[in-house]
Amino acid sequence: MTIGDKAPDLLGRNERGEEVRLSDFAGKKVVLYFYPKDNTSGCTAEACSLRDHYEELRSAGYEVVGVSADSEASHQKFIAKHALPFTLIADTEKVLAETFGAWGEKSMYGRKYMGMFRTTFIIGEDGTIEKIFAPKEIKTKIHGEQILNI
Secondary structure, three states: OOOOOEOOOEEEEEOOOOEEEHHHHOOOEEEEEEOOOOOOHHHHHHHHHHHHOHHHHHHOOEEEEEEEOOOHHHHHHHHHHHOOOOEEEEOOOOHHHHHHOOEEEEEEOOEEEEEEOOEEEEEOOOOEEEEEEOHHHOOHHHHHHHHHOO
């Protein structure tokens, strides 16, 4: 997906097994952020930054939705442990991640593996992608501020 593309309405199922759609957030911009794994240091820092700026983001017209390949149960624990006020999509089949280009081959210490690319999409009220934060642009500890400053 690139800037100007129309995002799919169906995002997936959240931590409670409920279907989440872009149309659920009518009249708001959506911060759809993909992250590698619940309860890892960078992902926790990113989620907590978004949590700490959540009211400011909502006041600015945004709603936040996180996505990883973790299970609904893992998301429930992550939300409870860090008091996250937003929903998390359990994209266990990587359907949404593949649609957005946030799933693919990664490498660490010379080892190649498939994984989630830390990527954030700002989706406008009309469902089109307005901004993309690529993996190298995201600063996990201040990601909430990065979004507020666009």
